[in-house]
Amino acid sequence: xxxxxxxxxxxxxxxxxxxxxxxxxxxxxxxxxxxxxxxxxxxxxxxxxxxxxxxxxxxxxxxxxxxxxxxxxxxxxxxxxxxxxxxxxxxxxxxxxxxxxxxxxxxxxxxxx
Amino acid sequence: xxxxxxxxxxxxxxxxxxxxxxxxxxxxxxxxxxxxxxxxxxxxxxxxxxxxxxxxxxxxxxxxxxxxxxxxxxxxxxxxxxxxxxxxxxxxxxxxxxxxxxxxxxxxxxxxx
Numbered sequence: 504x505x506x507x508x509x510x511x512x513x514x515x516x517x518x519x520x521x522x523x524x525x526x527x528x529x530x531x532x533x534x535x536x537x538x539x540x541x542x543x544x545x546x547x548x549x550x551x552x553x554x555x556x557x558x559x560x561x562x563x564x565x566x567x568x569x570x571x572x573x574x575x576x577x578x579x580x581x582x583x584x585x586x587x588x589x590x591x592x593x594x595x596x597x598x599x600x601x602x603x604x605x606x607x608x609x610x611x612x613x614x615x616x
Numbered sequence: 617x618x619x620x621x622x623x624x625x626x627x628x629x630x631x632x633x634x635x636x637x638x639x640x641x642x643x644x645x646x647x648x649x650x651x652x653x654x655x656x657x658x659x660x661x662x663x664x665x666x667x668x669x670x671x672x673x674x675x676x677x678x679x680x681x682x683x684x685x686x687x688x689x690x691x692x693x694x695x696x697x698x699x700x701x702x703x704x705x706x707x708x709x710x711x712x713x714x715x716x717x718x719x720x721x722x723x724x725x726x727x728x729x
Contacts, residue, residue, distance in 0.1 A: 548717070602667060602709060604662045604665050604709070605715070607652075609658060
């Protein structure tokens with residue numbers, strides 16, 4: 504069974520640009536979570552999507568947004584990139600109704616220059 | 617709100633030493649508790665979990681027991697190996713937050729030969 508897959512693995516963008524990161528959850532998982540792991544800041548919760556809807560978001564500005572598609576895959580969009588957006592962006596998926604933990608992809612390393 | 621506190625690292629141990637990484641939590645209700653591990657350059661892997669009080673999670677020689685009375689979930693391993701060198705994250709999730717994982721800051725472990 505394939506795990507959570509994220510693309511691209513690495514990305515370099517210029518300040519002010521926009522970026523889209525993609526995530527495919529484990530088959531059968533309906534919830535997708537996005538986290539930011541910036542150096543020295545630990546893992547910060549960004550967004551939660553379930554059944555195509557945004558259910559919750561962390562303490563991030565509106566230029567961080569996303570969506571979930573009918574096949575439960577998800578995109579994270581970041582507009583007007585800032586240098587401090589440089590981080591590892593991790594996607595995780597969870598099966599419906601299960602609190603057995605979420606499973607993470609390998610992440611997308613975003614560098615903003 | 618819910619939170620997780622882990623002991624600060626880095627922790628440096630010799631091979632075959634005993635490992636304890638402390639984790640305490642604050643939560644309303646009855647969260648599930650998790651330990652995740654992140655090897656260099658990789659995403660997070662679920663190491664073990666416990667979903668109710670007195671449950672013991674175990675995997676790959678690591679163990680942790682859900683202690684409601686002390687609100688703790690300390691990670692232990694009897695004999696560490698060099699390959700255990702990684703960053704370890706304690707986390708909780710609860711229904712009131714959509715099962716989003718709330719992470720501690722992580723503890724870096726270095727095991728030397």
